[in-house]
Amino acid sequence: MMTVSSLTQQDGWPENSLSNRGNGIVHIGVGAFHRAHQAVYTQQAMLAAGGDWRIIGVSPRSTDIADQLNVQGGAYCVVVRNPVGDECQTVHAISRVIAAARDGDAVLSALCDPATRIVTLTVTEKAYGINRHTMTMTPDHAAIAHDLADPHHPTGVLGLLTEALRRRRDADVAPFTCLCCDNLPENGVVLRAGVMDFARHIDPDLAGWIDQNVHFPSSMVDRITPASTADTYETVRTMTGHDDACAVETEPFSQWVIEDDFPTGRPAWEQAGVLMVDDVRPFEHMKLRMLNGSHSLIAYLGQLAGFKYVRDVMADDDCVAIVRRHMAAAAKTLTPVAELDFAVYSDDLIARFKNPAIAHETRQIAMDGTEKLPQRLLAPARDVLSQSDDIATFAFAVAMWMAYVHKLVATGRGDEISDPKKDAIISALTGKDNAAAIYAALVALPALFDPQLLAVPQWQQAVIARLHIIIEDGVISTLQAELAGKIA
DSSP, rough: OOOOOOOOOOSSOOOOTTOOOEEEEEEOOHHHHHHHTTTHHHHHHHHOOOSSSSEEEEEEESSSHHHHHHTTTTTTEEEETTTEEEEEEEOOOOOEEETTTTTTTHHHHHHHOOTEEEEEEOOOOOHOOTTTTTTOOOOTSHHHHHHHSSSTOOSSSHHHHHHHHHHHHHHTTOOOEEEEESOTTTTHHHHHHHHHHHHHHHHHHHHHHHHHHHOOOOOEEEOOOOOHHHHHHHHHHHSSSSOOTTTTTEOOEEEEEEEOTTTTTTOOOOGTTTTEEEEOOHHHHIIIIIIHHHHHHHHHHHHTTTTOOOHHHHHHHHHHHHHHHHHHHHTTSSSOOTTTTTTHHHHHHHHHHHHHTOOOHHHHHHHHHHHHHHHIIHHHHHHHHHHOOOHHHHHHHHHHHHHHHHHHTTTTTTGGGTTTHHHHHHHHHHOOOOHHHHHHHHTTTTSSSHHHHHHHHHHHHHHHHHHHHHHHHHHHHHHHHHHOOOOO
16 A cells, blocks of 8 residues: 655645656556556655656547646646545656657657666557457457558557567667556456567567567556546645646555566666565456456446445445455455455455545446456356356346446437447347347357356356346345345
């Protein structure tokens, strides 16, 4: 856990103590999470141990965040929402931001600079265009299709990394290390597979060079970071005396676990509280299944029951009980690790979700369901079935996702579905009005449900039974029946 210090200066930005530090990291995806997480850790590491590790940010789509941060010299505030009061810190780890949509050449120049030794990424699961089932790129992904056709002028993640590595190889410059910081299982392995597949399609020799020379460590990240609101900006104005269009808010808790595999160097992240390990997987599975899985359950429960924020869901005793049940079931699918106490972790999660100072919208968490379900809910459900344990909580969570997207389609609000498979979901659900038909339509979506899971009749029966009750009686009645053990 890491907390940040208070900022009390009232007349302008505080002095930038990192202004004499050089750049060493390019980060793709300068969203709120990066600004509240990796940038904070990197600043703390440089303050503790020095090093030229400032960050050049890349905004893949938006030009606004680049313009706003550059006007502020890369500086911005992080508001930490505590139940007992807010804290604020100014972050100077980002030196500048490049808007890729406006200046693709500048992005490649930064990636090819010999000073750049690490490229970190938080672009969300869907931006990679990698099929996790086949561990290959998705050729019809818009950015990948563009970059395959014009690999020397890339716009997507895989294309940018591959072209930059090609140029570094040709210039005899050591490759950078690629550090994925998105919520993907074994994210380094996934990113490596995507880059390798892309490179094989355009230059097999380059793919061989990447295979031998480029490192892709995995990482696990954790910090709840809601979307900034007018209240965020007003809090910063009150606490610091200046306006900050790039301010972010977050919770006190923060965690970063990284596979320590950086042949050309890295910041002293361990001095900022990062756990540097040989194997990230036990920590990753715990977080994906206990935290992220519960978050998805909370999101769909909230959307169906009319709870706007996570804290609203967690103010209901029955909702807390169902979330605790889910965490306990998820924990049973995990391999015990000496450093991890799943019961303590569960209690910490409940406290974090209940934090009244965090306004984390259930709608935000409900986005991109088809990207999140496989690792958060479907993989543990498969493991539970193999152990002959109770699958009720996973069936309930998946049924809620199905009810959620069906409700939007059935009420003519299909365009509100924020998911890379939105069009396929709308097409599949149009005209479907009963649980069995809805289930059949959604499990038929390509590259989503594990065939091993679908082959078990118990799974189908459990999901359809819960989906039927949600549609007929509402999610709260289903939740209560679930807790009472009345659903087979």
